[in-house]
Amino acid sequence: MSGESIFSALEPLLEKVSKPIQYVGGELNSTVKDWHVGGHGPGGEDLTVRWALMYPDAYEVGVPNQGVMILYEVLNERPDALAERSYAVWPDMEALLREHGLPQFTVDGHRPIGDFDVFGLSFSTELGYTNMLTALDLAGIPLHAADRTDEHPIVVMGGHASFNPEPVADFIDAAIVGDGEEAVLAATDIISEWKARGKPGGRLEVLRRLAATGGVYVPAFYDVDYLPDGRIQRVAPAEAGVPWRIDKHTVMDLDAWPYPKKPLVPLAESVHERMSVEIFRGCTRGCRFCQAGMITRPVRERSITGIGEMVEAGLAATGFEEVGLLSLSSADHTEIGEIAKGLADRYEGTNTGLSLPSTRVDAFNIDLANELTRNGRRSGLTFAPEGGSERIRKVINKMVTEEDLIRTVAAAYGAGWRQVKLYFMCGLPTETDEDVLQIAEVAKRVIETGRQVAGHNDIRCTVSIGGFIPKPHTPFQWAAQLGPEETDARLYKLRDAIRADKRYGRSIGFRYHDGKPGIVEGLLSRGDRRVGRVIEQVWRDGGRFDGWSEHFSYDRWMAAAETGLEGTGVDVAWYTTREREESEVLPWDHIDSGLDKEWLWQDWLDAIDETEVEDCRWTPCFDCGVCPQMGTDIEIGPTERTLLPLTVLGSGKQDMLRS
Amino acid sequence: MAAQRTPDGPPPPPAVQKLRIQYARRGRLRYSSTRDFGRALERALRRSGVPMAYSAGFHPHPKISYANGAATGAASEAEYFEISVTEQVDPDSVATALNEALPDGLDIVSVVDAQPGALADRLQASRWLLEFPGVEPADLERAVAGFMAQEHVEVERMFKKGLKSYDARGPVERAVTGVSEDGCAILTMVVRHTTPAVRPDDVLSAIAAATSFAPPQSPKATRLAQGIWSSETESVADPLAAD
Ligand code: B12
Numbered sequence: 066m067s068g069e070s071i072f073s074a075l076e077p078l079l080e081k082v083s084k085p086i087q088y089v090g091g092e093l094n095s096t097v098k099d100w101h102v103g104g105h106g107p108g109g110e111d112l113t114v115r116w117a118l119m120y121p122d123a124y125e126v127g128v129p130n131q132g133v134m135i136l137y138e139v140l141n142e143r144p145d146a147l148a149e150r151s152y153a154v155w156p157d158m159e160a161l162l163r164e165h166g167l168p169q170f171t172v173d174g175h176r177p178i179g180d181f182d183v184f185g186l187s188f189s190t191e192l193g194y195t196n197m198l199t200a201l202d203l204a205g206i207p208l209h210a211a212d213r214t215d216e217h218p219i220v221v222m223g224g225h226a227s228f229n230p231e232p233v234a235d236f237i238d239a240a241i242v243g244d245g246e247e248a249v250l251a252a253t254d255i256i257s258e259w260k261a262r263g264k265p266g267g268r269l270e271v272l273r274r275l276a277a278t279g280g281v282y283v284p285a286f287y288d289v290d291y292l293p294d295g296r297i298q299r300v301a302p303a304e305a306g307v308p309w310r311i312d313k314h315t316v317m318d319l320d321a322w323p324y325p326k327k328p329l330v331p332l333a334e335s336v337h338e339r340m341s342v343e344i345f346r347g348c349t350r351g352c353r354f355c356q357a358g359m360i361t362r363p364v365r366e367r368s369i370t371g372i373g374e375m376v377e378a379g380l381a382a383t384g385f386e387e388v389g390l391l392s393l394s395s396a397d398h399t400e401i402g403e404i405a406k407g408l409a410d411r412y413e414g415t416n417t418g419l420s421l422p423s424t425r426v427d428a429f430n431i432d433l434a435n436e437l438t439r440n441g442r443r444s445g446l447t448f449a450p451e452g453g454s455e456r457i458r459k460v461i462n463k464m465v466t467e468e469d470l471i472r473t474v475a476a477a478y479g480a481g482w483r484q485v486k487l488y489f490m491c492g493l494p495t496e497t498d499e500d501v502l503q504i505a506e507v508a509k510r511v512i513e514t515g516r517q518v519a520g521h522n523d524i525r526c527t528v529s530i531g532g533f534i535p536k537p538h539t540p541f542q543w544a545a546q547l548g549p550e551e552t553d554a555r556l557y558k559l560r561d562a563i564r565a566d567k568r569y570g571r572s573i574g575f576r577y578h579d580g581k582p583g584i585v586e587g588l589l590s591r592g593d594r595r596v597g598r599v600i601e602q603v604w605r606d607g608g609r610f611d612g613w614s615e616h617f618s619y620d621r622w623m624a625a626a627e628t629g630l631e632g633t634g635v636d637v638a639w640y641t642t643r644e645r646e647e648s649e650v651l652p653w654d655h656i657d658s659g660l661d662k663e664w665l666w667q668d669w670l671d672a673i674d675e676t677e678v679e680d681c682r683w684t685p686c687f688d689c690g691v692c693p694q695m696g697t698d699i700e701i702g703p704t705e706r707t708l709l710p711l712t713v714l715g716s717g718k719q720d721m722l723r724s
Numbered sequence: 725m726a727a728q729r730t731p732d733g734p735p736p737p738p739a740v741q742k743l744r745i746q747y748a749r750r751g752r753l754r755y756s757s758t759r760d761f762g763r764a765l766e767r768a769l770r771r772s773g774v775p776m777a778y779s780a781g782f783h784p785h786p787k788i789s790y791a792n793g794a795a796t797g798a799a800s801e802a803e804y805f806e807i808s809v810t811e812q813v814d815p816d817s818v819a820t821a822l823n824e825a826l827p828d829g830l831d832i833v834s835v836v837d838a839q840p841g842a843l844a845d846r847l848q849a850s851r852w853l854l855e856f857p858g859v860e861p862a863d864l865e866r867a868v869a870g871f872m873a874q875e876h877v878e879v880e881r882m883f884k885k886g887l888k889s890y891d892a893r894g895p896v897e898r899a900v901t902g903v904s905e906d907g908c909a910i911l912t913m914v915v916r917h918t919t920p921a922v923r924p925d926d927v928l929s930a931i932a933a934a935t936s937f938a939p940p941q942s943p944k945a946t947r948l949a950q951g952i953w954s955s956e957t958e959s960v961a962d963p964l965a966a967d
């Protein structure tokens with residue numbers, strides 16, 4: 066029978082795999098609903114809509130993911146729907162599942178993925194694509210959408226990678242672009258209605274209805290034509306009723322969506338041992354390399370009181386000892402000062418840590434960090450100047466001067482912080498060796514200044530640097546990526562420059578990601594439908610967990626690209642290290658992020674000219690296109706409300722005390 | 725500028741009461757490790773509002789000590805730990821509140837005021853139940869009898885410091901085979917706690933070494949009890965019972 070648990074068959078295998086706890090589920094706040102919660106129609110129609118949500122990476126990475134947690138809760142709150150979670154199984158478990166003929170399963174009800182109506186995958190990075198193929202294959206779902214029948218779930222992708230779904234167009238039935246909260250409910254409505262009517266027209270019909278909304282991309286309904294030189298000629302609807310462009314979804318009022326209300330508390334250790342409250346979405350700082358900033362516009366703040374309530378409810382539901390105030394640039398919330406102080410006051414003496422992924426380089430950020438660690442340890446602070454020289458920072462629109470940076474870190478060391486981490490990128494457009502070598506000078510000045518203000522030498526600074534990858538829907542979408550050898554050569558020069566000066570040697574740590582994985586990520590980020598064959602070939606050759614250096618193989622990808630792209634006239638370099646021209650049709654042009662392509666092009670020209678652009682929260686709109694196109698507006702405070710003092714945490718104590 | 729920060733404010737309130745707690749690790753949660761349990765417990769304590777005592781310093785830790793946890797993969801009805809609290813609490817209410825806050829499958833069995841002496845000293849032996857699906861009860865009985873007839877059976881296991889060899893027969897005080905209600909061959913045994921601890925899988929390797937016994941899949945092990953060993957009555961007594 067459909068929806069049956071396979072746990073008893075799985076149990077003997079759990080003895081034989083590493084970290085079996087990741088497969089058993091049962092996390093605090095997890096949900097298993099009755100398979101038929103939605104009941105049946107008069108003709109016996111199945112009225113329940115069932116989603117299997119997968120984060121296609123290891124459990125320890127996927128389980129803290131906010132996106133999946135939110136959709137899981139939103140869907141499960143609906144009386145006629147259910148959602149369960151699945152994660153990528155490690156190769157040891159994959160081998161055992163195959164040996165015993167068992168399918169990819171959910172960790173909640175241990176139900177086969179193939180029994181669900183929708184298989185929704187969340188991609189925050191493209192490196193999860195091969196893991197999707199493993200899951201499909203284990204689930205008994207044909208890899209190619211074209212081979213699926215009415216018996217198979219509809220495979221839907223979401224998350225940031227769906228802003229260019231073309232490389233996986235063959236494998237997915239649909240992509241939902243942008244915020245998922247309202248979109249998954251709208252899709253559920255359509256599927257529910259179609260099921261209630263006895264699934265008229267089968268799979269094709271439900272996909273048509275989804276596509277007709279304009280907010281769901283069904284690759285099969287679009288044809289791609291190529292020019293003789295390999296560039297795309299055009300992408301056009303293959304049938305009537307299908308829109309030319311697919312809109313992204315935007316949740317405007319975050320206070321109306323206070324999810325996750327009950328964050329999952331895994332038993333196993335995960336990469337993120339805290340709960341998070343998203344304090345706003347979007348970012349308009351306009352860093353030109355940042356896809357996340359570009360595709361999540363406009364800025365929508367959660368109110369200070371909304372944040373306070375989510376922190377309180379979340380802590381009561383989980384007992385986590387740390388709360389992260391999450392966003393793309395948390396110090397930019399219009400009321401962040403009040404939020405930090407209000408929460409620090411409220412949780413004083415409760416051993417509750419507060420943290421803020423701090424990247425903005427200014428003194429205000431240090432004040433905030435000090436406030437949040439009032440009575441806690443000050444170990445490390447992270448800043449992301451991204452570019453080493455003033456010149457390159459103008460190119461990428463990271464508006465911070467070297468003086469700002471030095472002043473900021475001085476304030477940090479002065480306040481008792483011991484360790485400062487600095488994030489940089491290598492291979493940015495127009496970059497030369499000098500731009501990157503300037504990082505060594507910056508790091509030395511940081512240590513020099515730090516030693517002075519701290520009055521001792523026990524301080525450190527870590528330089529962390531990785532290769533820049535041009536991303537769709539950014540002004541750098543036309544840029545050439547730096548080749549792997551050139552990237553590595555530049556990184557080695559920087560390493561040598563840092564190590565050369567013995568006075569600083571031990572105080573400056575150097576961490577870098579070499580150039581090869583970046584090329585594969587670049588291929589997948591800006592790829593088109595022809596890249597699908599490469600992904601499939603890599604997977605057939607054993608490619609799994611490409612985000613993990615111990616599993617990733619550059620040579621396997623290059624060999625697969627050789628065969629997969631044969632006869633197309635294009636190759637890996639064409640996708641990665643080639644600069645595009647304005648007139649070129651880009652594979653993701655039909656996915657509408659709201660950004661005006663002409664504005665992006667102008668911003669690209671400005672970048673090359675080293676011209677900066679302001680943030681539209683504080684200066685007039687600079688016409689990026691999002692607000693008029695999407696009918697949205699920036700949603701920011703200040704609300705001038707305050708956090709009320711409140712009896713928090715552990716109010717159950719009264720019932721335990723001995724009278 | 726002061727470089728060396730120390731936490732300002734008063735030192736943490738002192739502990740006024742120590743509680744000993746027995747919990748069970750059941751069903752699929754038997755795959756959680758003692759560390760996993762530790763994290764779940766700390767969160768449950770915070771959720772339920774138990775007035776925990778904390779260590780001093782920038783990184784205060786709740787005062788919890790664990791004793792003799794069963795290996796990951798084994799179920800248990802009898803795991804133990806101690807906590808210290810800063811206000812006098814009623815142990816039964818703590819049990820109810822903690823149970824509420826822990827995930828199903830990690831269940832509080834009892835909470836009592838700690839008696840003098842170390843908890844570890846009271847955990848002298850364990851009673852284990854091993855279930856052998858797919859094994860003929862008679863085969864198990866023969867194998868166990870063969871094993872018990874030996875005086876010493878050396879086994880080896882990998883420890884952090886390398887391979888160790890030790891006797892897995894001596895600490896086995898009793899071993900009785902039988903059939904469960906659903907017809908599965910079972911072994912109930914009492915194993916004294918020695919160093920290194922002899923675990924059910926060690927006993928199994930020892931049985932295999934002493935006889936030609938080879939079950940088709942590894943048995944499911946459950947610790948039924950842990951406590952004070954009496955050689956006269958050959959029993960394991962409740963370590964939380966009042967003296
Ligand atoms: C916390 C965090 C982490 C954590 C936790 C990751 C995790 N498991 O969730 C850690 C530290 C582990 C991490 C690691 C990495 N991260 Co990170 N991370 C973030 C951060 C700060 C928050 C993510 C988040 O929770 N967002 C909020 C949720 C609600 O948004 P969401 O996940 O996008 O989900 C919504 C929609 O996308 C959609 N949706 C999502 N899934 C699905 C599925 C379906 C079916 C549908 C319909 C819709 C849908 O609905 C959701 C609700 O609206 C973001 C920055 C940010 N503020 O977004 C960066 C970010 C996502 N990370 C990023 C990167 C690059 C990485 C790494 C690759 C870094 C590295 N080089 O190692 C790794 C990859 C790890 C991995 N394999 O996934 C980038 C992504 C790049 C991009 N798109 O341009 C971001 C945007 C940061 C940035 N500014 O560059 N990260």
Ligand code: SF4
Nearest residue numbers: 681686687689691692
């Ligand atoms: S349209 Fe204007 S206001 Fe809206 S995000 Fe773009 S620049 Fe900012």
